[in-house]
Amino acid sequence: MSADERSEGATVRDVTLAEICAVACAEAWRGSGEVLASPIGTIPTIGARLAAITFEPALVYGDGDASQLGAPLPIGAPADAEKVVEAWLPFGNIFDIVWSGRRHVMMGATQIDRFGNQNIACIGPWAKPKAQLLGVRGAPGNTVNHPTSYWVPVHNLRAFVEQVDCASGVGYDRAKAAGPTAQQYHHVHHVVSNKGVFDFETPDHSMRIRSLHPGVTVEEVQELTGFALVVPDDIPTSRLPTDDEVRLIREVLDPDNARAVEVPDQ
Amino acid sequence: MADGMTDKQMTDKRMTEEDVVAELRDGMTIGIAGWGSRRKPMSIVRAILRSALSDLTVVAYGGPEVGMLCATGQAKKVVYGFVSLDSIALEPHFRAARQNATIEAMELDEGMLQWGLRAAAMRVDFLPCRAGLGSAVRDNNPGLKLVASPYSDDEYLAMPALKLDVALLHANRADARGNAQYLGPDWYFDDLFAMAADRTFVSCERIVEPGGFLAEGPESSIRISRIFTDGVVEAPYGAHFTHCVPDYQRDEQIQKEYADSAKSPEAWADFRAKYIDIPEADYRRVIGAAQ
Numbered sequence A: 001m002s003a004d005e006r007s008e009g010a011t012v013r014d015v016t017l018a019e020i021c022a023v024a025c026a027e028a029w030r031g032s033g034e035v036l037a038s039p040i041g042t043i044p045t046i047g048a049r050l051a052a053i054t055f056e057p058a059l060v061y062g063d064g065d066a067s068q069l070g071a072p073l074p075i076g077a078p079a080d081a082e083k084v085v086e087a088w089l090p091f092g093n094i095f096d097i098v099w100s101g102r103r104h105v106m107m108g109a110t111q112i113d114r115f116g117n118q119n120i121a122c123i124g125p126w127a128k129p130k131a132q133l134l135g136v137r138g139a140p141g142n143t144v145n146h147p148t149s150y151w152v153p154v155h156n157l158r159a160f161v162e163q164v165d166c167a168s169g170v171g172y173d174r175a176k177a178a179g180p181t182a183q184q185y186h187h188v189h190h191v192v193s194n195k196g197v198f199d200f201e202t203p204d205h206s207m208r209i210r211s212l213h214p215g216v217t218v219e220e221v222q223e224l225t226g227f228a229l230v231v232p233d234d235i236p237t238s239r240l241p242t243d244d245e246v247r248l249i250r251e252v253l254d255p256d257n258a259r260a261v262e263v264p265d266q
Numbered sequence B: 001m002a003d004g005m006t007d008k009q010m011t012d013k014r015m016t017e018e019d020v021v022a023e024l025r026d027g028m029t030i031g032i033a034g035w036g037s038r039r040k041p042m043s044i045v046r047a048i049l050r051s052a053l054s055d056l057t058v059v060a061y062g063g064p065e066v067g068m069l070c071a072t073g074q075a076k077k078v079v080y081g082f083v084s085l086d087s088i089a090l091e092p093h094f095r096a097a098r099q100n101a102t103i104e105a106m107e108l109d110e111g112m113l114q115w116g117l118r119a120a121a122m123r124v125d126f127l128p129c130r131a132g133l134g135s136a137v138r139d140n141n142p143g144l145k146l147v148a149s150p151y152s153d154d155e156y157l158a159m160p161a162l163k164l165d166v167a168l169l170h171a172n173r174a175d176a177r178g179n180a181q182y183l184g185p186d187w188y189f190d191d192l193f194a195m196a197a198d199r200t201f202v203s204c205e206r207i208v209e210p211g212g213f214l215a216e217g218p219e220s221s222i223r224i225s226r227i228f229t230d231g232v233v234e235a236p237y238g239a240h241f242t243h244c245v246p247d248y249q250r251d252e253q254i255q256k257e258y259a260d261s262a263k264s265p266e267a268w269a270d271f272r273a274k275y276i277d278i279p280e281a282d283y284r285r286v287i288g289a290a291q
Helices: A003-007 A017-028 A042-053 A091-100 A139-145 A172-178 A218-223 A243-253 B017-022 B042-049 B064-071 B092-099 B110-122 B136-140 B190-196 B252-263 B265-276 B280-286
Strands: A036-039 A067-069 A085-088 A103-108 A148-152 A188-193 A196-199 A208-212 B029-032 B056-062 B075-083 B104-107 B126-129 B145-148 B155-160 B164-175 B197-208 B231-234
Touching (some): A017 A188, B042 B280, B056 B110, B064 B092, B064 B252, B110 B126, B110 B155, B164 B190
Antiparallel strands (some): A188 A196, B145 B155
16 A cells, blocks of 8 residues: 555555454453453454554463463464563463453354354264364353453354354353353353454343444345344444554564455455 | 482383383273374374274373374274364364264363363362353263352352373473473473373483483473373384474474375375384384484
């Protein structure tokens, strides 16, 4: 982009959808405070680090291995890249942090449903799945111990389903049915997709449109969703990155444009 | 070494991969430490793959060792939080076993697996946790029970102890007496696997002389005391093709060959012949490692 365009500030024309998604992911951690941000995936990782170096400075983040960082590494940094280590975060410590509640994870979701149940375990019946995926990983424990958000890079009917095949991450209906101990620290926060941002701030905690990315219509996103979304009267457009955020994403956090692999440029 | 004590009087737990396999029995529950495709005791696993052992229950934060034991049919049951090759997210041999329902599965939250090992290590029946409540883990494991708090109205999941007959670990360094040292950034849950097991066998990249650990890393890196180990195998490249940092990174090319070997029985037979059904010294030659 030319210097002239930049001086006008970011516009829909010159920021990419991946960058809008990264900022939408960053926004999930706004107000989190001094907790561990655990992003799974490229764009959530950019988002967590962006939040930490801009509007959420107390946020804690790691290198995806065992180091808590004091300054962000670019996506794809080699294993031997020099890093500012703040603390040691091997998996044992991360599990302790999960139990403590001082964490906000953003996981992926092969499937997600109306009440925020998430599936990364298998497609089809669990006893003999049509497709075995990862297994439930940390999703059951994450979702009942601390806030959880989700990132779905391709919003479609396969991902946004009426009912998930295997509830790895616990949604609001299942937490309620499981009782107060399951509900005590349960909070599914945001779902970010390539079409918009969704939350559960409704009386029955069914999924609501929080914002739509520029150019996305309610009709389009509803057609790509396997259940009826709650549609508020006033739907904001997902905010664009500021000039400073665009610079940080492009020059500091993801200079190799790995984000375009997850969300291709339009 | 105490004055007057000879080497013979010192406990010497050195053995070979084949010696470890000779200690195993059909039907055993075997915990395999490491994490995903990271620092797995692959040379011992390869020796198991070459053996006639069967009906094994494998407990793991699973990587290729789980897929291989599924591929040979030696795993009857797998207890896991995930099975992944990390850089290849889905483990193809494990997937095939699940999709054909040729194994029993106990799929747990990662923290529940930790808690099950911890309970076994503490010799208690269970440990309470919130993890698992409300999730499909309860539906898929009807044996899991809840426990009421005696102090409040809380009701927790009672994660049962995952008692292991044997744990298999791979460390960076060990001594002949069975103390083990971890030089990478994460020892994962190797310590818990060792403590949850009746007997633990640890392979290592190199056996150091008594007192030799501190030349390799700080005291805090000598994570496992010989109290918890029963045998030590010196196994250079013993975690290969999984990674064993800082000694070596994952061999992504061989891992890809392994993943591709799930495409047909012939491909798996080829992989076996090339990398598994050979002595470890030959394995090191095949991967191009110095002797």
